[in-house]
Amino acid sequence: MKKGVPKAFFIFRIDAKSFRGVQGTKVSPLSKTALPVWIRNIVVAILLLGQALMASTLDFIEVQGVKIPFIFEEDKRLPIVSMQLVFTGSGSIDEGKVAGLARLSAKMLNEGSRKRGSVGFADALEARAIQLSAHAGNETFVVELGSLKEEFDTGLSLLSEQLREPNFTDKTLEKIKTITLSEIARKEADFDTVASDELKSVLFEGTPMAVPNIGTKASIKQIKLESVKSFVSSHLVLSNALIVIGGDISDAVAKEKVIKLLSGLEIGKTGSPRYYEPRKTPKESILKRPQTEQAYLYFGSPFEMREGDPEFYKARVAMFILGSSGFGSRLLEEIRVKRGLAYSAYSRLSVAKTNTYFSGYLQTKLESGEEAKKTVVEVIDTFVRDGVTQSELDQARKFLLGSEPLRVETLSQRLGRTFSEYYQGKPLGYSLQELEFIRNLTLEDLNDFIKRHSEINNLSYAIVTK
Incomplete structure (x- = not known):
């Protein structure tokens, strides 16, 4: 060599x-x-x-008596280092009654430090080509840091400064609230987003999942500075922390630097696990928008599966055939190719710690809305009742196995996969084992699995039309 x-x-x-x-x-x-x-x-x-x-590894580091998961991979092909500081149990479903608080708190953290201010902090990052950003999802709050190897210490120093003394001022809060309210207003004109949010509202009525993580106009206006400080101080703690790091850095050096960074955090309390069941009885919500020129049809239903289910690989194959594969899927073939009702039609299965549900969508002409809805019902009913063909299974298997190298070709992809395996409670390397399950999956087993999940026929709808 x-x-x-x-x-x-x-x-x-x-x-x-x-x-x-x-x-x-x-x-x-x-x-x-x-x-x-x-x-x-x-x-x-x-x-x-x-x-x-080049697989990523899982280890643990100890800070103030707290064992913190440490996912690592050394990759010297480029002189760069990237790190994610993940706080589990700290996303939008953990913000209590203040919708949008987690996401707004992440935006506030992106405003730099009290010492440098927003502009000064941004200039310090730009001068060294350092990328530093925070964002909040449904279940996690993530701070990402990326830089050249030689600038990684500077990046850690700036991140430490940001965590110790964030630029949390009334002026910063008003700025972020104004930006957020503008984003909400823009989303109101995006009917895909409107229909998608309404479907979540229907499926998870009365739970935090029913409200978009950006919040609402009313909830954003009510957020106070003390609420942001309280959320960050109670959630960005060692008990919720998890490290994902890789690049041109050794395992020992990475651990040493991360332990120093985390030593400034409070121990705090681990977030409580939550799970929200989707609606089991069908419901339809129709939103009238005079300015739309087409109908936006979003549909969803419960799916009896929890994260870590050993049969997930069967669901992966089944959903690929039904609607997540694009051209060639049952939904697209029936709705677009055979009937010309929509340009695209898609469905997917979402399996997370906090929720599991089946969903899909399409756009169609205003006058074709009912026919499209009827077709969706027919396709899903036939899918559950009759299952799939050997040819469909073979094609799905061929794609899922053949595309595997493309899903692990970058450092970030490999680190992300290892994080997912750990977060889902699976052993490291399970993804490769899952491919063997798919390789050996028989038509009989797959169709038996599909027939056992007839609950996806209990479709609820969110429709935006004129």
Whole structure:
């Protein structure tokens, strides 16, 4: 191996001048159709071997007596380091009755430190090409840091400064509230977003899941500075912390730097686990918007599965065939190809710690709304009743297995996968084991699984129309 080439980096080359195909035909290295299957299999094997050699690892570090998960991968191909400081149990569903508080708190944290102010802090980051940002989802609050290896210490110093003395002032709060209210106003004119939010409101009525994580105009206007300070101080604590870090840095050095960074945080309390059941009885909500020129049809239903379910791989294959694969899926074939009712139709299964539900959407002509809705019902009913064909299973299996190398080719993808496996309570490397389950899945087992989940027929709707 040449000097300077990382141990886990392989060079695979086919010389068209000397290589001849099985039938004695000269093969171009750029020809996908002419390349023999066995050579493509070798390429896939090498990519998967590279994944195994460069896999992320899970360990724990201890800070003030708290054991903190530490997900790490060393990758020296580029002189960069990236880190995510994840606080679990700190997303929008943990903000209490103040909708939008978690997301607004993240925006506030992005305003830099009290010492430098918003502009001064941004200038300090830009001068060293450091990327530092915070964002909040449904379940987690995440602070991301990325930089060149030589600037990583500066990035950590700025992050520490930001966490110790965030720029939490009344002036900053008013600025972020104004920006957030403008975003909400823009979303009101996006009927896809309106229908999507309304579907969540229908499915999870009376729970934090029913309100968009951006909040509402009324809730944002009511947020006080003390609420932001309280949310950050009670959620960004060691008991909720998890580290994801990788790049041109050793395991020992990364741990040393992270422990120093986290030593300034309070121990705090671990967030309480929550789970919200979606509506089981169908309900329809129709929103009239005079300015729309088409109907936006969003649909959803319960799905009896929790995160970490050993049968998730079957759901993955089933949902791929039904509606998540785009062209070739049942929904798109029936709605677009056969009936011309919509340009696109899509469905997916969301499985998280806090909720699980099936959902989908399409856009159609105003006069075709009822026909499109009827078609969705028919397609899903037939899917549950009759299952899938061997050909559909084979095509889904071929795509899911064949596209695997593309899902783990970057450092961030590998770190993200390891985080997901840990967060979902699965052993490291489970994703590869899941591929073997998919490879060995029989038509009988898949169709039995589909028939056992007839609850997806209990569809609720959110429709935006004229």
